[in-house]
Amino acid sequence: MFQGMLDFLTDPANWSGAEGIGNRILQHLWYTALALGIATAIALPVGLLIGHTRRGAFLAINVGNAARALPTLGLLMLIVLLMGRIGFLPVLIALVVLGIPPILTSTYAGISGVDPSTVDAARGMGMTEGEVLRKVEIPIALPLIISGVRTATLYIVSTATIAAYVALGGLGRYVVDGLALRDFPQMLTGAMLVALLVIVLDLFFALLARLTVSDGLTGRVRTGRRTTTGRTTETTTPVEAGI
């Protein structure tokens, strides 16, 4: 089985042209980036607003719960049928709809979970509401916000694969075309590439979190004080993740 996949992967014909593996990967990344960008542009501001004002929390929580119960394949086909099979747009809308709930829910959870006394202290220092959000709440909520975007990315990558069934390009083509031709090595190649893509994106978000989350939150900052013996006594900064 895996031998067949290796044969498929090492055949130069499968790498060239519009239907080549390289191009399929780029297509998949393009769908994902586009849908994720739009979903973030919608969900992030709404999540920040709900989290900061604490109004509409009911909405943020329930959108997340309801979305988990919705079958993605059904939603995809419902939107495509309603819009009349006009190419990429219905699929894009479905991918955006799936990407919104995780980002909205975790942004709300991250912002509203910030310790109120921290927010009060920021106001007491004379920060405007905008500054409180930008300089205090968002940095503290960042780990959760990134994890929401990560979850949305995984949903979108896997649903974009399924969307090959409704004639989208990308890596899902190998799965759907392979099934139609009873060509199992081709299906396996598609599945393996999608799994690898997900793992790579997962690592990307782990790296992003590592680079952007303040050291004060992760407890990686250590403040040391020299003692008379020349040793340093280390005190770890308390983790205030606000979760």
Added chain:
Amino acid sequence: MTWVGDNLDLIWSQLREHVFLAIVPVLLGLLIALPLGYVATRYGWLANPLTALGGVLYSLPSIALFILLPAILGTQVLSPVNIIVALTVYTVSLLIRNVIDGLRSVAPEVRQSAVAVGYGTLRRVMTVDLPIAVPVIFAGLRVVTVANISIVSVGAIIGIGGLGELFTEGFQKDFLTPVVVGIVLSVALALVADLIIVTIQWLLTPWARVSYAVKAA
């Protein structure tokens, strides 16, 4: 609506298949995650690698797993076993963290008290540790059950998907009704399953209800 009336048998059999494909993995997954989680708390160094592995496995797209499994297990591509194993993998991946967190939430004094009054390991785990861990484990159980019910439909792409086959049928015939019926039943199934799990949790944790009972008295 005539389509619904004409196809009640089909809808009913797809619904039954859906329940079977979604629930069996939850039970199998729980049976695997409980001892695995116990071992991970007993030998603490296992906990982090296990939850990390769970995180990676849980993030794999279901369609990819449905296709990779036949290559690994040697099963037929169109065998329901693939769906069941894939969802069991998801269930264990997610539950392992909850089982570990739940067992770790047992206060050491409670555990020591049980040992002091003569409980053996097995009896202590079954009658003291696990019941205390129930709320944390059940929180994971609710998430994974609802997710499984939604994921089963994806199997329709490769021909075994319970209610998901209503989606592909509606799509191929350019006909909305089966798709809507499938979505409604799938969501309803998720709600009912969630309600059942909450009820079981309520029955398993009588002490959580005591405060209400005292107030009422």
